[in-house]
Amino acid sequence: MLFNSYIFIFLFLPAALLLFHGLRHRGHDRAAVFALAAMSLVFYGWWSPKYLLLLIPLLFINYGIANSIATLRCENRHHQTLGMFLLGLAINLTALGYYKYANFFVDNVNALFGLNLYLATIILPLGISFFTFQKIALLVDVYSGKTRRLNLLDFSLFVAFFPQLIAGPIVHHSEVMPQFKQLGRMQASLFILGMSLFVMGLAKKVLLADTAAAYATPQFDAAASGVQLDMIAAWSGALSYTAQLYFDFSAYSDMAIGIGLMFGIRLPLNFASPYKAANIIDFWRRWHMTLSRFLRDYLYIPLGGNRKGKARRFVNLFATMLLGGIWHGAGWTFVVWGALHGGYLIINHGWRELRARLGLSSEASSRFGIWLARAITFLSVVVAWVFFRASDMDAALTMLSAMAGGNGIAAPSALSQFPPDLSLSTASVDSGIGLGVACLLLLLAWFAPNTQQITGYVGPEGVYGSGVTEPGPTTLRWNASWRWAIFIGILFAASLMLMSRVSEFIYFQF
Amino acid sequence: MTISLTPSQVKTYALTVVLTTLLVVASAVALNVAVDPYGMYRISDIAGFNSHKPAIYNRVRMSKAYDVRRIRPRTIILGTSRTHLGIRPSHRAWPADGLPVYNLAFDGATTKEMYYYLRHAHAVQPLRRVLLGLDTYHLTNAPGATRPDFDAQLLLQDRSIWSQTWASLADLKLLASYDTILESIATIRAQKQAPSEWFARDGQRLGEVFFRQPWEHFQTLGPRGYFDEIDKQEVGYKLEWRIPQKADRNAKPNPDSQADSTTSLGYIKHIIEFCRDHNIELVVYITPSHAHQLEISAAVGEWPIIENGKRALVQLLEDDANKHRKSPAFPLFDFSGYTTVTSEDLPPSGSRVEMGYYWESSHFKDNVGDMVLNRIFSAGEVPRGFGIRLDSGKIDATLLDIRAQQKTYQTSHPDDIAHIQREIADYKLTHHIQD
Numbered sequence: 001m002l003f004n005s006y007i008f009i010f011l012f013l014p015a016a017l018l019l020f021h022g023l024r025h026r027g028h029d030r031a032a033v034f035a036l037a038a039m040s041l042v043f044y045g046w047w048s049p050k051y052l053l054l055l056i057p058l059l060f061i062n063y064g065i066a067n068s069i070a071t072l073r074c075e076n077r078h079h080q081t082l083g084m085f086l087l088g089l090a091i092n093l094t095a096l097g098y099y100k101y102a103n104f105f106v107d108n109v110n111a112l113f114g115l116n117l118y119l120a121t122i123i124l125p126l127g128i129s130f131f132t133f134q135k136i137a138l139l140v141d142v143y144s145g146k147t148r149r150l151n152l153l154d155f156s157l158f159v160a161f162f163p164q165l166i167a168g169p170i171v172h173h174s175e176v177m178p179q180f181k182q183l184g185r186m187q188a189s190l191f192i193l194g195m196s197l198f199v200m201g202l203a204k205k206v207l208l209a210d211t212a213a214a215y216a217t218p219q220f221d222a223a224a225s226g227v228q229l230d231m232i233a234a235w236s237g238a239l240s241y242t243a244q245l246y247f248d249f250s251a252y253s254d255m256a257i258g259i260g261l262m263f264g265i266r267l268p269l270n271f272a273s274p275y276k277a278a279n280i281i282d283f284w285r286r287w288h289m290t291l292s293r294f295l296r297d298y299l300y301i302p303l304g305g306n307r308k309g310k311a312r313r314f315v316n317l318f319a320t321m322l323l324g325g326i327w328h329g330a331g332w333t334f335v336v337w338g339a340l341h342g343g344y345l346i347i348n349h350g351w352r353e354l355r356a357r358l359g360l361s362s363e364a365s366s367r368f369g370i371w372l373a374r375a376i377t378f379l380s381v382v383v384a385w386v387f388f389r390a391s392d393m394d395a396a397l398t399m400l401s402a403m404a405g406g407n408g409i410a411a412p413s414a415l416s417q418f419p420p421d422l423s424l425s426t427a428s429v430d431s432g433i434g435l436g437v438a439c440l441l442l443l444l445a446w447f448a449p450n451t452q453q454i455t456g457y458v459g460p461e462g463v464y465g466s467g468v469t470e471p472g473p474t475t476l477r478w479n480a481s482w483r484w485a486i487f488i489g490i491l492f493a494a495s496l497m498l499m500s501r502v503s504e505f506i507y508f509q510f
Numbered sequence: 511m512t513i514s515l516t517p518s519q520v521k522t523y524a525l526t527v528v529l530t531t532l533l534v535v536a537s538a539v540a541l542n543v544a545v546d547p548y549g550m551y552r553i554s555d556i557a558g559f560n561s562h563k564p565a566i567y568n569r570v571r572m573s574k575a576y577d578v579r580r581i582r583p584r585t586i587i588l589g590t591s592r593t594h595l596g597i598r599p600s601h602r603a604w605p606a607d608g609l610p611v612y613n614l615a616f617d618g619a620t621t622k623e624m625y626y627y628l629r630h631a632h633a634v635q636p637l638r639r640v641l642l643g644l645d646t647y648h649l650t651n652a653p654g655a656t657r658p659d660f661d662a663q664l665l666l667q668d669r670s671i672w673s674q675t676w677a678s679l680a681d682l683k684l685l686a687s688y689d690t691i692l693e694s695i696a697t698i699r700a701q702k703q704a705p706s707e708w709f710a711r712d713g714q715r716l717g718e719v720f721f722r723q724p725w726e727h728f729q730t731l732g733p734r735g736y737f738d739e740i741d742k743q744e745v746g747y748k749l750e751w752r753i754p755q756k757a758d759r760n761a762k763p764n765p766d767s768q769a770d771s772t773t774s775l776g777y778i779k780h781i782i783e784f785c786r787d788h789n790i791e792l793v794v795y796i797t798p799s800h801a802h803q804l805e806i807s808a809a810v811g812e813w814p815i816i817e818n819g820k821r822a823l824v825q826l827l828e829d830d831a832n833k834h835r836k837s838p839a840f841p842l843f844d845f846s847g848y849t850t851v852t853s854e855d856l857p858p859s860g861s862r863v864e865m866g867y868y869w870e871s872s873h874f875k876d877n878v879g880d881m882v883l884n885r886i887f888s889a890g891e892v893p894r895g896f897g898i899r900l901d902s903g904k905i906d907a908t909l910l911d912i913r914a915q916q917k918t919y920q921t922s923h924p925d926d927i928a929h930i931q932r933e934i935a936d937y938k939l940t941h942h943i944q945d
Contacts, residue, residue, distance in 0.1 A: 485530065489526065
């Protein structure tokens with residue numbers, strides 16, 4: 001069930017809300033938590049009930065292991081604690097490795113050694129990358145003594161809570177599990193804030209991201225099938241995708257946070273206008289923030305972080321980003337994407353070092369300097385997104401060479417007037433319009449305040465503390481006025497109306 | 511972070527959001543019901559405002575689902591574009607006990623789609639009779655499929671309240687859609703230059719209107735040029751699956767794209783069983799495509815597949831007849847042999863002379879459709895050998911007979927055969943197809 005589907009908006013969400021708040025109002029707080037966990041499993045099983053056969057056993061296994069670790073730790077049985085911890089780690093990583101990387105591994109072994117090993121295509125269970133990370137973080141914290149024994153019900157809801165199950169935010173247990181105990185005292189005003197955030201996210205997805213996709217997908221498809229794109233077409237594709245990915249993913253996070261609030265649960269912020277970043281270090285503090293902090297605390301720092309000298313620090317940084325890349329998907333394009341960002345971060349840290357040695361501040365402070373830095377950062381990100389999006393390395397390189405002008409420039413085709421209803425339109429999208437649309441959307445990403453600036457929402461309390469919101473224009477600040485209510489109503493109606501595309505198909509020769 | 515609001519403020523806000531949403535959506539629905547761009551209800555078709563509905567022409571499957579609900583036919587004609595173009599619901603041979611007749615065939619119809627539309631029509635109004643037009647490619651064990659503009663949600667499954675509710679929700683979704691608003695506006699603006707309509711109210715596609723539109727290839731290339739173009743296309747359809755593909759290592763598996771476990775023939779079986787269970791008289795016919803279509807199939811080595819398909823279809827009908835000996839068997843007429851109709855000579859290359867029976871090799875004109883109906887309902891003249899009633903007793907002899915006719919055609923039409931061979935060789939060369 002997608003958040004932007006009628007079945008979710010009109011059936012699942014109202015049913016889950018009624019059940020949850022109905023129980024909560026009658027004082028059955030634990031039953032409400034149970035109902036929410038159960039509804040989350042329904043949500044997950046909706047795609048394919050088979051997925052539950054992985055999620056539920058992993059849930060119980062992790063619960064058992066986490067509590068064993070906690071018990072063994074109290075009894076000071078260090079070896080057994082370590083053993084149990086490693087077992088937990090191995091189980092989670094094996095599941096992830098099998099479902100996500102086995103096919104990729106076999107394909108590459110075949111290609112490398114000229115073998116012909118066969119492995120049936122393994123269907124990737126949704127969200128496995130996300131919930132695996134959440135559980136690993138929890139096991140690490142139990143092992144290091146930061147977290148004590150768990151309650152099965154709270155743990156189940158933490159793992160399965162449906163707004164964040166499929167695509168994040170990657171919630172840290174310290175942020176939500178304490179909230180499960182305080183659901184009885186929920187503020188009613190959180191509900192309308194959640195509703196408004198959900199609608200803003202939905203509109204971002206349906207109005208903005210889907211529009212950008214219409215101009216990105218055809219260009220990348222063309223590149224994948226070997227078409228030599230001209231420069232404008234290639235840039236329109238790359239920039240449209242840059243806009244699409246941001247609005248799509250941040251829309252998802254807004255919707256997740258909004259739904260969470262409707263249940264009285266605060267989820268962490270995940271996006272903070274990433275394209276406003278003036279350097280790559282800053283970019284990773286703004287893009288998919290919960291992934292960045294996971295990678296930092298559970299990969300980069302355990303690898304040694306910056307405590308083992310500069311050379312080692314750069315190696316750690318690079319390795320972290322490489323693994324972060326392949327976490328996104330099993331494919332060489334993701335490896336290259338991660339490597340590029342690893343490289344960017346090393347350059348960024350090196351540059352800071354250089355400026356420090358020259359006695360300069362770590363970042364540019366002039367207006368021109370800041371915009372130049374933003375532009376360089378943005379372009380580096382766009383180049384990396386080409387690898388992220390392209391179906392394979394060939395397609396990515398074709399796209400980049402076209403962007404560099406390798407195939408020359410062609411005038412965007414004017415809107416051709418076909419005779420009504422009858423031509424079998426094979427023409428791809430107009431690259432001129434695509435470029436225009438992408439630029440408009442990117443202007444929004446650069447200059448418009450983000451959702452937390454508009455709503456004043458900050459994340460939950462937890463080990464990370466609630467997020468920091470950059471100040472935004474006060475005139476656009478959300479409040480419970482009728483003006484905002486009408487605006488949100490119109491936005492909701494427009495999104496609902498755009499959610500149902502009427503299929504049309506023209507062919508006459510069968 | 512705390513927001514301090516009174517409960518009444520919270521309520522007012524939530525209520526305002528909901529009411530605004532409802533108001534905007536309701537206005538859109540009202541506009542779309544009034545203009546009715548897809549002809550869903552035809553409550554008021556006003557000349558100069560909305561009577562010409564161009565949006566229908568790209569959405570024949572959708573539009574026919576609503577036609578059926580409105581017209582409530584007692585006889586439906588199922589099939590592909592051949593039947594869509596060639597079979598007239600207005601022919602006088604249709605028995606009076608099954609009126610009105612509606613042509614529910616559409617382009618590229620699969621047997622799965624036909625089965626769904628059959629159930630839909632029967633849920634709207636219990637059917638008396640079904641004419642099922644099959645092309646030879648339907649008679650295979652390929653998995654059942656649907657085309658991208660097929661939408662099962664628009665169709666009733668049965669007369670249950672669930673099915674009705676589900677379909678009403680699908681209506682609402684259509685009416686509240688932004689695309690439909692755009693089509694409503696386009697419809698209002700398209701009234702001035704309304705061209706003649708090829709989509710008749712009884713569901714037939716009128717070839718005489720359709721192919722004579724100035725931009726149609728039938729006009730621009732001339733009848734013979736168009737015939738050659740369709741031959742070339744048909745060769746492509748037959749061979750495209752053999753084009754070598756490069757394996758895609760990076761392709762992400764899609765959990766939704768699982769093949770249907772029921773085959774194309776399996777859906778024909780469903781259709782037969784459905785008709786039997788609901789006392790609907792079923793007549794099956796194999797369409798009379800031009801001999802060139804048959805020759806292309808033969809030249810790419812598909813003749814045994816066609817023969818096996820016909821055998822399988824005969825077997826399905828035989829099984830049904832054996833189970834229901836008290837009722838008459840459902841008849842099958844095969845029009846796909848070599849007869850004076852299907853072997854009509856092509857006009858000379860470069861000429862603009864038109865054929866008497868065909869638009870091109872795939873689509874027959876409705877004078878041929880009339881002969882099909884004459885034969886089925888014994889209602890008028892039919893050329894000798896056109897439409898053979900197939901059953902298990904006759905199938906082997908008939909197939910042998912058609913093979914003999916094929917030999918005769920090949921000897922008497924060497925230029926046609928050479929042309930087809932050339933097209934096939936060209937296609938294989940351009941697309942690197944190995945024999």
